[in-house]
Amino acid sequence: DTEVTQTPKHLVMGMTNKKSLKCEQHMGHRAMYWYKQKAKKPPELMFVYSYEKLSINESVPSRFSPECPNSSLLNLHLHALQPEDSALYLCASSHDQGSEQYFGPGTRLTVT
Amino acid sequence: GDSVTQMEGPVTLSEEAFLTINCTYTATGYPSLFWYVQYPGEGLQLLLKATKADDKGSNKGFEATYRKETTSFHLEKGSVQVSDSAVYFCALSDRNQGGKLIFGQGTELSVKP
Numbered sequence: 001d002t003e004v005t006q007t008p009k010h011l012v013m014g015m016t017n018k019k020s021l022k023c024e025q026h027m028g029h030r031a032m033y034w035y036k037q038k039a040k041k042p043p044e045l046m047f048v049y050s051y052e053k054l055s056i057n058e059s060v061p062s063r064f065s066p067e068c069p070n071s072s073l074l075n076l077h078l079h080a081l082q083p084e085d086s087a088l089y090l091c092a093s094s095h096d097q098g099s100e101q102y103f104g105p106g107t108r109l110t111v112t
Numbered sequence: 113g114d115s116v117t118q119m120e121g122p123v124t125l126s127e128e129a130f131l132t133i134n135c136t137y138t139a140t141g142y143p144s145l146f147w148y149v150q151y152p153g154e155g156l157q158l159l160l161k162a163t164k165a166d167d168k169g170s171n172k173g174f175e176a177t178y179r180k181e182t183t184s185f186h187l188e189k190g191s192v193q194v195s196d197s198a199v200y201f202c203a204l205s206d207r208n209q210g211g212k213l214i215f216g217q218g219t220e221l222s223v224k225p
Contacts, residue, residue: 040222042201042215056210090155100146103156
C-alpha cells in the first residue's frame with residue numbers, strides 16, 4: 001500500500017480565515033513533505049519533516065505553519081492567506097529523507 | 113546547483129505511436145532519478161525510478177535508463193494509449209542534499225485515438 005491521503009479535497013477561504021490541511025500515511029514512512037503546485041508548473045517544496053522534526057523550510061511565509069503531531073500525520077495551518085496562495089497543495093511521504101516520495105491527491109485551495 | 117531539463121511540450125501522438133520524452137540532468141553528486149506522472153486533477157504518481165548508473169526503471173510499459181555518461185534519463189514507451197495522456201515530470205534526488213526532489217518543468221502528453 002503506497003497511499004497518502006489528504007483532506008479536504010477542495011477548500012475555499014477568505015483572506016481573514018484560518019484553516020488547516022491534513023495529510024496522513026500508514027506506510028511507516030519517517031519523512032513527510034508539503035509542496036505547492038501552480039497550474040502547468042512542477043511542485044515547489046515548502047517543508048520537510050524527518051522523524052517528526054522540521055528538517056527543511058524553504059523560506060515559506062509565516063502565514064503557512066506546518067505541524068507534525070505524530071509519524072503518520074502532517075498538518076498545514078493557514079492564516080491570512082493572499083489570493084496568490086491559491087494552488088494545489090500536495091503532501092508526500094518517503095521511507096526516509098532521500099528515498100522515493102509518494103504523493104497524495106492534493107488539496108485544491110482557492111483564496112478569495 | 114542540481115537541475116533537470118525536460119523537452120518542452122505539449123507532445124501530441126496518435127494511439128500506438130512510440131513515445132520518447134527527453135530528460136537530462138546536472139548534479140554534483142550521485143542522485144537517484146525518477147519519472148512521475150500527473151493525470152488531470154490528481155496528485156503525482158511515481159512511475160519509475162533508478163538509483164545508480166546503468167539501472168533501468170520500468171513500469172506499465174514505460175522504461176528509462178540512468179545514463180551517467182550522457183547525464184540523461186529519457187522516458188520511452190513502445191505503444192502509447194489514450195489513457196497515457198498526462199503531464200510527465202522527470203526529477204532527481206540527492207541524499208547528500210537532504211533528499212529534496214528537483215523537478216523538470218514537465219511535459220504534457222496528449223494521445224489521440
